[in-house]
Amino acid sequence: MSSIAIPHVPAAPPRRGLTTWQAWGAILIAPYVLVFLAFVLYPVSYGLWLARHPESYVQLFADPIFIRTVVNTVFFLLIAVNLKFLLALWLSGFFVHERTWIRWLSVVFLLPWAVPSIPTIFSIRFMFNPEWGVINSVIFRLTGLDGPNWLNDPHIGLGLAMLTHIWKSLPFWTLILIAGRLSIPREQYEAAAVDGASAWQKFKYVTWPSLRTLYLTSTILSMIWSLGDFNSVYLLTGGGPADLTHVLATLGIRYIRLDQVDLAMATIVCAMPLVLPLVYYMMKHLSK
Amino acid sequence: MASVVFDSIFKSFGSTKVLHGISLDISDGEFMVLVGPSGCGKSTLLRMLAGLEDITGGTIAIDGRVVNDLDSKDRDIAMVFQSYALYPHMTVRENMGFSLRLRKESVRRIAEGVDRAAKILNLGPYLDRYPRELSGGQRQRVAMGRAIVRDPKVFLFDEPLSNLDAKLRVAMRSEIKALHQRLKTTTVYVTHDQVEAMTMADRIAVMNEGRIEQLGEPLELYDRPANLFVAQFIGSPAMNVFEGIFRKDAVEALGVRWPATVKAAEGQSVTYGIRPEHLSFGAQGIPAQIEVVEPMGAETEVLVRIGGQSFTVMTHGRASYGPGERVMVSPQAAHAHLFDISSGRRL
Amino acid sequence: MKRFTREAVLLLIAVPILLWTLLPIYHIFLFSISSKDSAFSGTLWPDQPTLRNFGTIFRQEHFYLHHFWSQIWNSLWIAVAVGVITLAIATCAAFAISRLKVRGGRAVMNLALFTYFIPAAFLAIPMYKAMGMYGLLNSRWSLVLAMVTLAAPYAIWVLKQASDKLPIELDEAAKIDGATPLQLFRLVYLPLMTPSLIAIGTYALLLAWNEYLYAYLLLSHEQTIPLAVALGHFIAADDSPWELLMATGLVYALPPAAIYYAFRRYMVSGLTAGAVKA
Numbered sequence: 001m002s003s004i005a006i007p008h009v010p011a012a013p014p015r016r017g018l019t020t021w022q023a024w025g026a027i028l029i030a031p032y033v034l035v036f037l038a039f040v041l042y043p044v045s046y047g048l049w050l051a052r053h054p055e056s057y058v059q060l061f062a063d064p065i066f067i068r069t070v071v072n073t074v075f076f077l078l079i080a081v082n083l084k085f086l087l088a089l090w091l092s093g094f095f096v097h098e099r100t101w102i103r104w105l106s107v108v109f110l111l112p113w114a115v116p117s118i119p120t121i122f123s124i125r126f127m128f129n130p131e132w133g134v135i136n137s138v139i140f141r142l143t144g145l146d147g148p149n150w151l152n153d154p155h156i157g158l159g160l161a162m163l164t165h166i167w168k169s170l171p172f173w174t175l176i177l178i179a180g181r182l183s184i185p186r187e188q189y190e191a192a193a194v195d196g197a198s199a200w201q202k203f204k205y206v207t208w209p210s211l212r213t214l215y216l217t218s219t220i221l222s223m224i225w226s227l228g229d230f231n232s233v234y235l236l237t238g239g240g241p242a243d244l245t246h247v248l249a250t251l252g253i254r255y256i257r258l259d260q261v262d263l264a265m266a267t268i269v270c271a272m273p274l275v276l277p278l279v280y281y282m283m284k285h286l287s288k
Numbered sequence: 289m290a291s292v293v294f295d296s297i298f299k300s301f302g303s304t305k306v307l308h309g310i311s312l313d314i315s316d317g318e319f320m321v322l323v324g325p326s327g328c329g330k331s332t333l334l335r336m337l338a339g340l341e342d343i344t345g346g347t348i349a350i351d352g353r354v355v356n357d358l359d360s361k362d363r364d365i366a367m368v369f370q371s372y373a374l375y376p377h378m379t380v381r382e383n384m385g386f387s388l389r390l391r392k393e394s395v396r397r398i399a400e401g402v403d404r405a406a407k408i409l410n411l412g413p414y415l416d417r418y419p420r421e422l423s424g425g426q427r428q429r430v431a432m433g434r435a436i437v438r439d440p441k442v443f444l445f446d447e448p449l450s451n452l453d454a455k456l457r458v459a460m461r462s463e464i465k466a467l468h469q470r471l472k473t474t475t476v477y478v479t480h481d482q483v484e485a486m487t488m489a490d491r492i493a494v495m496n497e498g499r500i501e502q503l504g505e506p507l508e509l510y511d512r513p514a515n516l517f518v519a520q521f522i523g524s525p526a527m528n529v530f531e532g533i534f535r536k537d538a539v540e541a542l543g544v545r546w547p548a549t550v551k552a553a554e555g556q557s558v559t560y561g562i563r564p565e566h567l568s569f570g571a572q573g574i575p576a577q578i579e580v581v582e583p584m585g586a587e588t589e590v591l592v593r594i595g596g597q598s599f600t601v602m603t604h605g606r607a608s609y610g611p612g613e614r615v616m617v618s619p620q621a622a623h624a625h626l627f628d629i630s631s632g633r634r635l
Numbered sequence: 636m637k638r639f640t641r642e643a644v645l646l647l648i649a650v651p652i653l654l655w656t657l658l659p660i661y662h663i664f665l666f667s668i669s670s671k672d673s674a675f676s677g678t679l680w681p682d683q684p685t686l687r688n689f690g691t692i693f694r695q696e697h698f699y700l701h702h703f704w705s706q707i708w709n710s711l712w713i714a715v716a717v718g719v720i721t722l723a724i725a726t727c728a729a730f731a732i733s734r735l736k737v738r739g740g741r742a743v744m745n746l747a748l749f750t751y752f753i754p755a756a757f758l759a760i761p762m763y764k765a766m767g768m769y770g771l772l773n774s775r776w777s778l779v780l781a782m783v784t785l786a787a788p789y790a791i792w793v794l795k796q797a798s799d800k801l802p803i804e805l806d807e808a809a810k811i812d813g814a815t816p817l818q819l820f821r822l823v824y825l826p827l828m829t830p831s832l833i834a835i836g837t838y839a840l841l842l843a844w845n846e847y848l849y850a851y852l853l854l855s856h857e858q859t860i861p862l863a864v865a866l867g868h869f870i871a872a873d874d875s876p877w878e879l880l881m882a883t884g885l886v887y888a889l890p891p892a893a894i895y896y897a898f899r900r901y902m903v904s905g906l907t908a909g910a911v912k913a
Contacts, residue, residue, distance in 0.1 A: 025737030047761030114895035119884025179907030228754025249756035373804035
């Protein structure tokens with residue numbers, strides 16, 4: 001036992017001010033916070049302030065294009081996104097098979113996501129050109145008939161925009177679902193096989209329960225993002241013919257080009273009832 | 289080399305109190321082991337000494353200087369972690385020299401320090417390898433090498449052998465002990481394994497639920513445990529304990545009289561404890577029935593049943609009994625321990 | 636026999652996938668190597684494949700292509716700036732949140748993710764007005780900062796997940812070894828995070844290079860616009876040289892395809908790391 005004379009201090013003196021570590025924490029997170037304040041918080045607040053005039057909304061709802069746009073957007077969300085995810089679910093099951101050639105195929109499969117939209121969507125647009133596009137040329141060569149004027153029909157036009165959207169974003173979501181499938185332990189499938197499960201039963205009792213949450217949250221997130229898919233419609237049909245294939249994203253931009261900023265912001269605000277329930281669901285799920 | 293003094297250390301995580309006023313004096317050059325079950329607070333105490341946890345109340349002093357407000361790097365300590373915590377992207381040499389590099393020492397000084405430590409621990413052939421290429425024992429030695437290079441006042445060990453297999457653990461125990469005898473640095477060692485504590489420590493602090501149950505030299509804890517907890521924690525196989533009533537130099541329990549040299553009050557309820565090696569088989573004694581015989585080579589562990597309770601008996605050499613046989617067991621009265629039945633304190 | 640049917644089924648599925656994926660891309664290629672006439676004949680392979688279109692582009696010989704080289708340089712400059720700045724900001728933020736456990740870190744993380752709950756096209760409009768107020772319109776910095784805003788939250792999320800996987804004992808050992816926060820960041824954290832850093836850097840770079848809408852809104856001078864916007868101009872007139880457009884498009888699409896191919900392992904693991912956690 002050593003004998004050291006130190007004063008008997010009953011409680012530890014509290015630390016004053018920030019430690020070096022805490023100070024650096026604040027310094028390192030500051031750049032992002034500044035970016036957020038300047039380029040998210042301020043613009044959004046300003047935008048909402050711009051959308052405060054009730055006249056904008058009256059004007060908006062009086063415009064027949066607007067109603068049509070809302071209908072288009074809802075269709076887009078419900079059909080395109082869900083179709084995309086069903087495909088992604090199915091394809092993810094395909095891509096998890098362990099073959100070298102399938103792995104190479106998956107590399108090619110991701111290309112639409114990696115390459116820029118402008119050339120690819122223009123490419124699709126030209127393919128469907130009624131006079132000289134390859135699609136109609138092939139139809140003519142096979143049947144001697146003229147193919148339809150694809151992009152000039154509002155329904156087909158919107159349908160093709162949805163198809164374009166799927167073409168572009170399917171690979172990304174398939175990849176996400178593949179990752180989800182790969183995280184399911186192999187033993188569960190082996191146990192199911194031993195128990196005599198068929199392929200469908202394996203999916204129902206092993207794959208789906210583990211994948212379900214990821215599938216749902218991804219679908220919701222994709223719906224939110226699809227609301228903002230400007231390229232698929234704008235680059236394919238330009239919103240035409242006669243502004244009949246607009247979605248809320250392209251309509252907003254149209255108003256900006258006409259210098260009607262208030263209407264543009266009002267369009268976005270009108271989209272909120274679509275977005276907010278989705279956001280609410282995501283927040284509830286992510287705050288874990 | 290320095291002394292370490294914990295003075296009335298309190299620690300709370302939020303509203304949960306984990307340490308209730310720990311005071312401990314560690315002398316210069318001493319090998320102090322903190323031992324106890326999971327959650328007793330030993331690692332927390334060590335980490336507070338290291339500067340990795342805040343101190344809620346009390347002071348810690350190294351070499352007479354209160355270190356409460358000092359950053360880890362200014363406390364002149366080195367720590368060996370349970371998971372070794374080697375930097376995966378650096379070679380062994382770089383791992384060991386890292387602290388010197390941070391202090392911007394010259395390349396020559398760093399090389400000298402690393403080579404010296406490498407020689408002590410026989411790490412020469414591994415200096416240019418990466419941690420992932422080493423076995424568990426080698427990694428542990430690199431972790432120790434990293435600590436030695438710092439030439440600190442105090443070595444801290446946080447359950448360093450828990451991740452090693454049994455044989456390696458035994459070998460490393462001696463290495464650490466030999467290292468301590470050579471360097472004579474004050475060492476604070478945390479473990480949950482009482483065998484490690486017994487074999488390595490100069491003194492042991494047995495902790496439970498945020499308090500020190502007993503502080504003393506290993507054999508002192510073994511021969512004279514201060515309370516029931518220490519008695520059952522130290523020693524393997526564990527001490528046999530049961531409750532009874534003290535009457536006339538013996539404890540009546542399980543329908544039998546158990547002799548004891550220690551005295552208690554007449555009619556007092558007590559807990560009787562006797563270690564397995566202090567029970568022997570013979571012609572006379574307490575009737576028992578053998579349940580299981582576990583031959584270990586040099587000794588034999590026998591599980592017997594007396595009055596409905598299981599007892600462990602340790603005998604030298606081989607036992608000629610088999611399961612189911614009836615035998616006589618006699619306790620050595622001089623080695624019987626009596627504890628107060630409510631507080632558990634030794635009588 | 637069962638194995639054979641299995642393989643046959645897989646191949647049967649693979650063919651449509653391949654066709655579906657490559658058709659629009661092949662079509663770009665088809666147009667780029669066609670002369671103006673054969674492009675409009677609707678054939679699947681040009682009668683006389685030619686590289687003349689590329690010559691026209693590189694010599695900036697057409698009206699729409701007068702500033703090709705400065706435009707592609709703009710794309711490159713913007714993409715690299717976005718990649719570097721996003722990486723810098725996100726790495727610092729992720730380090731602060733995950734290792735330094737800065738107070739309010741989780742709140743910042745959630746706020747960042749909130750950016751993704753605003754569809755990008757919707758954020759573009761107020762962003763356009765805000766950039767106007769900051770006086771940044773028509774400066775390349777407006778696009779750079781806008782893209783950093785869009786890329787950073789995902790970057791921080793992925794980096795934070797990757798960070799959390801590093802054992803905390805490494806930080807503690809470094810602290811005891813005497814490391815300051817900056818030394819820990821530079822000598823321990825960054826080297827161990829390298830694969831994730833590469834994934835995120837490439838992601839941000841590709842995002843910026845491929846962007847159209849924001850570039851279109853924020854930049855308009857013929858010489859400051861990136862290649863994406865220049866390509867958009869082609870579509871304005873009816874008699875534009877489509878084969879030149881597609882050829883330029885091919886040139887524009889090659890770098891991201893190449894980068895994607897080179898860094899695909901990093902990108903895939905970076906993408907999916909964030910996903911499964913969610």
